[in-house]
Amino acid sequence: MISVNDEAAALVIHHAVQPSAQILYEMWLKDIAMEAQRFSGHMGVNIIRPHSPSSRYTIVLRFDSNKNLKSWLESETRKRFIEEVRPALVDEEEIGVQTGLEYWFTPPAVKQIHARPSKQFLITLSAIFPLTVILPWLLKPVFTLIPLLGHPIVNNFVLAVIIVYLMVYVIMPRYTRLVATWLFE
Structure with missing residues (x-):
């Protein structure tokens, strides 16, 4: 087993x-x-x-x-x-x-093909960049309200945790299916 x-x-x-x-x-x-x-x-x-x-x-x-x-x-x-x-x-x-993320970059096929690293880079960047812009803006009131979260190391850690969670469990499973034709051609 x-x-x-x-x-x-x-x-x-x-x-x-x-x-x-x-x-x-x-x-x-x-x-x-x-x-x-x-x-x-x-x-x-x-x-x-x-x-x-x-x-x-x-x-x-x-x-x-x-x-x-x-x-x-x-x-x-x-x-x-x-x-x-x-x-x-x-x-x-x-x-x-x-x-981890390796599954989402390995498509199901009899012949195992992998997305080119340049395409993996573009897909990952296009998913992460908007999160790095939007999440700090959305969470700024919370970081201001709670002094401990206002510390740069703490708020960067909180942002990193949220971004990684969203990437692994929410965004990448759906996003890679959406762009699979392009990603694996």
Whole structure:
């Protein structure tokens, strides 16, 4: 089984689905995603559907700790769902655990391709720069009101925490999907 520690992590699952079973698989995906939400530490699921001619789905489940991820992975609920979908799959599922931003720059594909560093730079800059302009402006009243937050090191740390959180959990998952065609060409 997969070795996990106590850091936040994403469970990345690849399924190659038989073309004749795609509608059933989509219904199954909806059911298992709803069930996973009931597990402790679940932080969301992203489903990346296949691009022609592939039949390969990528499912990313985020958990607040590897302990909670392992709990879902080894649960009887998940095992039951996997047994149910097994006939619809071309072969066994591929499972991996990843952390940080590296997943968002590695697209799901049979042949692993990566975004060019210059494109990663542009995407990241275009997401971070507006945050570095808007967040200090929005938080200035709070920094003024609370003297400790007015200290440059403290308010820069607070801004960095907010920006990194927004990038990892809110912006990059959606943004990379939005620009995926350009990013991975």
